[in-house]
């Protein structure tokens with residue numbers, strides 16, 4: 001045995017040239033090399049500018065909302081199974097808390113960047129405002145691929161990250177939830193880590209520090225499927241208003257994780273057939289329609305759609321040019337650029353993902369008459385049911401699924417109506433209308449409270 005105590009080797013960080021990951025290509029990962037990086041935050045700022053002009057938002061409010069309030073970046077070491085120590089980079093962007101505590105998911109993804117998190121945090125502010133929730137906007141996560149580590153490593157990475165965030169989160173201050181690469185298990189570890197830092201007597205009082213928890217650990221029924229369920233309520237509302245019969249219609253879904261799979265399963269109960277599906281491993285097509293429920297179980301077990309029988313492998317390009325009725329993007333941002341938009345042959349795009357259409361792609365879609373239910377509205381069901389979870393935690397209550405679904409349905413229909421009203425009032429598209437409704441509520445609050453001191 002060596003006399004000197006062995007010190008774990010630090011195999012990260014990478015050489016400094018690789019360290020400026022906020023300058024790296026933000027997304028998506030499949031952009032051809034040399035293509036200019038997609039500046040997601042810039043895109044969201046331009047949407048803000050357009051709506052602010054339409055509603056004549058006072059300049060000072062526009063200015064405040066154009067930047068996040070806090071940008072937290074931390075580095076934390078984690079001992080890997082090999083005994084080596086790896087340094088990770090974590091983010092929490094707190095965009096606005098004028099309406100209530102910061103609220104938003106935690107994303108674990110190798111392409112995540114500061115720019116993405118700023119954009120995603122701003123989207124949360126608009127979403128919470130539009131949905132009428134007493135929350136502001138936040139987003140965060142870790143830049144790494146969770147599929148490349150063991151379960152034990154994932155637990156240690158999650159716990160060290162939440163420990164590093166310390167008092168920057170809290171049930172009345174900033175409340176994380178699952179997003180890409182994270183799930184109910186991640187939230188259980190996060191909650192337990194936070195609980196163990198606040199002291200014995202406070203422990204139970206901080207149950208609501210995260211939402212999207214497993215049910216036995218303080219989660220709510222209906223949260224797991226909530227984003228998909230909200231999306232389906234939105235699609236139903238769109239179908240009703242457009243006299244569109246969903247029965248027998250064809251669905252294309254990109255991303256078959258939480259949002260994509262629950263949406264496909266719920267739509268299958270309404271007679272919509274899942275004709276094609278894609279994820280980070282590739283794309284599959286079945287003209288007869290996949291059994292969405294069986295595919296969901298398969299992905300839960302295997303981690304992806306790869307190897308699923310009953311489907312023909314197709315390319316990403318073939319996927320985007322298939323004939324269908326509804327397309328649900330439920331993966332990364334910037335997936336529908338002008339080329340994909342030109343190829344798409346559907347009637348409706350319901351944005352499960354945040355920011356799946358680039359502005360150039362969206363312009364092509366609108367020109368072609370393809371309707372878009374924008375992210376801020378369409379995937380707002382997730383944070384809405386997160387709010388129900390937080391309320392139940394505070395009141396030590398547990399609601400049943402019928403109660404959660406009824407409230408969610410009302411909330412989605414109400415938000416939808418306000419957006420439709422705004423499209424007419426401001427003679428604008430759905431996305432801009434969503435921003436108008438969200439900004440009008442924020443404006444009222446700023447004008448009532450004014451600026452401190």
Ligand code: NAD
Nearest residue numbers: 179180181255256257258259279280330331353354379382
């Ligand atoms: P998830 O991790 O459960 O699933 C993500 C899916 O995207 C996986 O099937 C993955 O394989 C696929 N994917 C990843 N990279 C891809 C690529 N390059 N091409 C094609 N597919 C790819 O994540 P999720 O929670 O379902 O989130 C998906 C999207 O929905 C994100 O944009 C997220 O911000 C948004 N969203 C999620 C929630 C929620 O409650 N989870 C709420 C609102 C919005």
